[in-house]
Amino acid sequence: MxxxxxxxxxxxxxxxxxxxxxxxxxxxxxxxxxxxxAHQVETNAVYAAYVRKRxxxxxxxxxxxxxxxxxxxAFKAVPLVSGDSSRVQxxxxxxxxxxxxxxxxxxxxxxxxxxxxxxxxMRHHLYAGGSGGPDGRGRADGEGPILPIxxxxxxxxxxxxxxxxxxxxxxxxxLSGGEGGFFVTEDGVIDTVGxxxxxxxxxxxxxxxxxxxTAFAFVHWLEWxxxxxxxFALPPGSLIMETGGFKGRSRVLERPEFYAALxxxxxxxxxxxxxxxxxxxxxxxxxxxxxxxxxxxxxxxxTLEARRHVPPPWVRTRVLDPNTLSALSNGEPGLLCHYxxxxxxxxxxxxTEDLGVAFDDGFRVLGRAQGAEPRGCSLAMDxxxxxxxx
Amino acid sequence: xxxxxxxxxxxxxxxxxxxxxxxxxxxxxxxxxxxAIRYPVWADGAAGRLLEALRGAGARLAEVPVRDLVKxxxxxxxxxxxxxxxxxxxxxxxxxxxxxxxxxxATEILIGMARDWTAERLTELLRREFQDPAVLxxxxxxxxxxxxxxxxxxxxxxxxxxxxxxxSVTSMIRALLVKSAVLLKPGLxxxxxxxxxxxxxxxxxxxxxxxxxxxxxxxxxxxxxxxxLQTADAVVAYGGNExxxxxxxxxxxxxxxxxxxHRLSVGLVGREALTSERAPHVARTAAxxxxxxxxxxxxxxxxxxxxxxxxxxxxxxxxxxxxAMADLEAELPGGTLTAADxxxxxxxxxxxxxxxxxxxxxxxxxxxxxxWTVILEDEMGFTPSCLNRxxxxxxxPDLCRVADALKEVGGYLQTVAVEGAxxxxxxxxxxxxxxxxxxxxxxxxxxxxxxxxxxxxxSVFAGLLRWIDLEETG
Numbered sequence: 099m100x101x102x103x104x105x106x107x108x109x110x111x112x113x114x115x116x117x118x119x120x121x122x123x124x125x126x127x128x129x130x131x132x133x134x135x136a137h138q139v140e141t142n143a144v145y146a147a148y149v150r151k152r153x154x155x156x157x158x159x160x161x162x163x164x165x166x167x168x169x170x171x172a173f174k175a176v177p178l179v180s181g182d183s184s185r186v187q188x189x190x191x192x193x194x195x196x197x198x199x200x201x202x203x204x205x206x207x208x209x210x211x212x213x214x215x216x217x218x219x220m221r222h223h224l225y226a227g228g229s230g231g232p233d234g235r236g237r238a239d240g241e242g243p244i245l246p247i248x249x250x251x252x253x254x255x256x257x258x259x260x261x262x263x264x265x266x267x268x269x270x271x272x273l274s275g276g277e278g279g280f281f282v283t284e285d286g287v288i289d290t291v292g293x294x295x296x297x298x299x300x301x302x303x304x305x306x307x308x309x310x311x312t313a314f315a316f317v318h319w320l321e322w323x324x325x326x327x328x329x330f331a332l333p334p335g336s337l338i339m340e341t342g343g344f345k346g347r348s349r350v351l352e353r354p355e356f357y358a359a360l361x362x363x364x365x366x367x368x369x370x371x372x373x374x375x376x377x378x379x380x381x382x383x384x385x386x387x388x389x390x391x392x393x394x395x396x397x398x399x400x401t402l403e404a405r406r407h408v409p410p411p412w413v414r415t416r417v418l419d420p421n422t423l424s425a426l427s428n429g430e431p432g433l434l435c436h437y438x439x440x441x442x443x444x445x446x447x448x449x450t451e452d453l454g455v456a457f458d459d460g461f462r463v464l465g466r467a468q469g470a471e472p473r474g475c476s477l478a479m480d481x482x483x484x485x486x487x488x
Numbered sequence: 489x490x491x492x493x494x495x496x497x498x499x500x501x502x503x504x505x506x507x508x509x510x511x512x513x514x515x516x517x518x519x520x521x522x523x524a525i526r527y528p529v530w531a532d533g534a535a536g537r538l539l540e541a542l543r544g545a546g547a548r549l550a551e552v553p554v555r556d557l558v559k560x561x562x563x564x565x566x567x568x569x570x571x572x573x574x575x576x577x578x579x580x581x582x583x584x585x586x587x588x589x590x591x592x593x594a595t596e597i598l599i600g601m602a603r604d605w606t607a608e609r610l611t612e613l614l615r616r617e618f619q620d621p622a623v624l625x626x627x628x629x630x631x632x633x634x635x636x637x638x639x640x641x642x643x644x645x646x647x648x649x650x651x652x653x654x655x656s657v658t659s660m661i662r663a664l665l666v667k668s669a670v671l672l673k674p675g676l677x678x679x680x681x682x683x684x685x686x687x688x689x690x691x692x693x694x695x696x697x698x699x700x701x702x703x704x705x706x707x708x709x710x711x712x713x714x715x716x717l718q719t720a721d722a723v724v725a726y727g728g729n730e731x732x733x734x735x736x737x738x739x740x741x742x743x744x745x746x747x748x749x750h751r752l753s754v755g756l757v758g759r760e761a762l763t764s765e766r767a768p769h770v771a772r773t774a775a776x777x778x779x780x781x782x783x784x785x786x787x788x789x790x791x792x793x794x795x796x797x798x799x800x801x802x803x804x805x806x807x808x809x810x811x812a813m814a815d816l817e818a819e820l821p822g823g824t825l826t827a828a829d830x831x832x833x834x835x836x837x838x839x840x841x842x843x844x845x846x847x848x849x850x851x852x853x854x855x856x857x858x859x860w861t862v863i864l865e866d867e868m869g870f871t872p873s874c875l876n877r878x879x880x881x882x883x884x885p886d887l888c889r890v891a892d893a894l895k896e897v898g899g900y901l902q903t904v905a906v907e908g909a910x911x912x913x914x915x916x917x918x919x920x921x922x923x924x925x926x927x928x929x930x931x932x933x934x935x936x937x938x939x940x941x942x943x944x945x946x947s948v949f950a951g952l953l954r955w956i957d958l959e960e961t962g
Binding site for chain 1: 838845
């Protein structure tokens, strides 16, 4: 059983790495998705029983869109492992539930598959040079700049249960050549002095960086900066990646105001600020920028509303009517349902509580269906971030 | 093409009135594909004049005999109950999109609410609440050595929650009966009935035309809200903790503040009801209690505790309940849900089905094309419902242990519907009352408390009235 998963995971990882970023044709995605679904029904007794109750089997599924989804909250209810659960390598926990004892758990059988997904996707969006970097400053091999990561998140060793920390740690090792660091201490406080020094140093050396973290940590950071004179003027090519929303745990900023403040404080144009939409329940992520054109020039006419979150080639996202659960046409708002092949070791199809709209070139997240409990990467950290030293 | 409904009924600002009609700016909200809601945006000047006009009307209202108020309100109720009256059809047609209800459910709710607004029921209410309702009109000698009279506020400001249509009208009627002028800000889901009620009342009783104003605005956003909190003699607020808390902090300490925060209700089914004869009937009444108002009422059960050891075991009764929920879905279909409400059902139901699939004792009975869901749990506990006809069943070895499980929600507990407790009922009622419950009833009566019920434990008029003693003097 585990061998079957190992070979599937290896094949998927190779496909992810070899994928240049363009969407896979539907028949290619469909073949992979049905192979993953068959594997999940065969190896995940809980999901198999759930699927059986719906009268679905791998042989009745004519198209990937018929694969039964599980609700995101199911990760709180039962372990979802498609394979040998004794071989689970890591359990990532969701944060932001009102009941800390009932955090969602993503049991990950193969961290390499997660790495392959996040690295290929992040490289394409944030480290691609040409279309991703504003100044043509690239490496000899044609890839983009190395971009050390300065993370407004705890390090993966301090926060092994955080998928965001894992992602940033992996990217720092693989994409940033080990350059950068984590600037949230183990008790959850931002190391403001350390981060300031790192930003000053990057500026002095003319090294563009990727400043990445949770939205509310950025708010705390901006508040600390406000009490200081002057901001930073990061070298051209620097990017900011924010994720996770505010969760009602910091001051809420409207996105234009938030991005303007980030841009002003760091000298990074708004075009270079990217939202990462991700969740512990999915091992793939979605980016909505940076929005530079192919020659590295900013495209200021692109409003924040016009931005799209783009699924990587191995993910399909459908927008479902909340009442009927039938698929909606482009432009109609509904619930986002993701089919993520990187979830081969758990469950691929996940219905979120997020509202969004699909377009030809991606989707736009409208926010959480109101009334649902706040969640996401940010919350647990904010409990600790009660006071940033000033 | 959307119909626009003006979520607003204002006094006529007649020529006799010292105040001229204010010029209003309007905002519009699309509440469905077919209906938009339009509401005025209040500037300080217009808000002040409205409140002044209402206070003036309140002073005149104090001179109207209570029996006239009962008669006029009753006439409006009769119109809502008359299936041939156009107002009935208008109400139902607009309740469907604004409250997210099916037409059948909207009709059922309108009839259930209006039944308690009739002259007969209001007379009965006054009779039960007052030794002699004439105390509302003047001093009455009720006991040796003293006369008493009861006066209501000059102006009450009501803030509705919008979860169940009609609740705001009931609240307005109570204030009118104690001769208070009324300003109501309804919740978005309950804008239709108060406006139609106020319009119809003005038609039936032109005397009351300037004593009642209904106008919607998004909570917290209007100059009228702050001014009304400052000006009213009493504030009656329905809503979530945050909304109530915000209103309370902005209300002067000298103003009476009557709050109905969100509550939840539960059901208990004992062994005596779990016979093969009774169990199906109890399932049908329980299904109706859960489904009425699409479970959005404070009286709607979130959870039902089912006693083990009866002829029908909890699993069998869960199946009976599921079947009754399906029947009721056909009779009174569920409404179209907001994305948030629908999402909450998908999450709760799907998670329960995965727990079922994991081989635990959990079982899920559910609709395929609608939202009703019965979740039979395998361990004692309490799980609040996501609403819209999702109910959790907890087996219990002994009904009398349920009160312990409810202690954690005591601050929110309201109605407990009990069936089959047999002669344990008095003891059980005592335990439930210690756990925080304020009403023990049957499933059949659970959705429709009588007008004189102690809503959340208080007398109907207690918060609104000021009693004046006139003692014998020389």
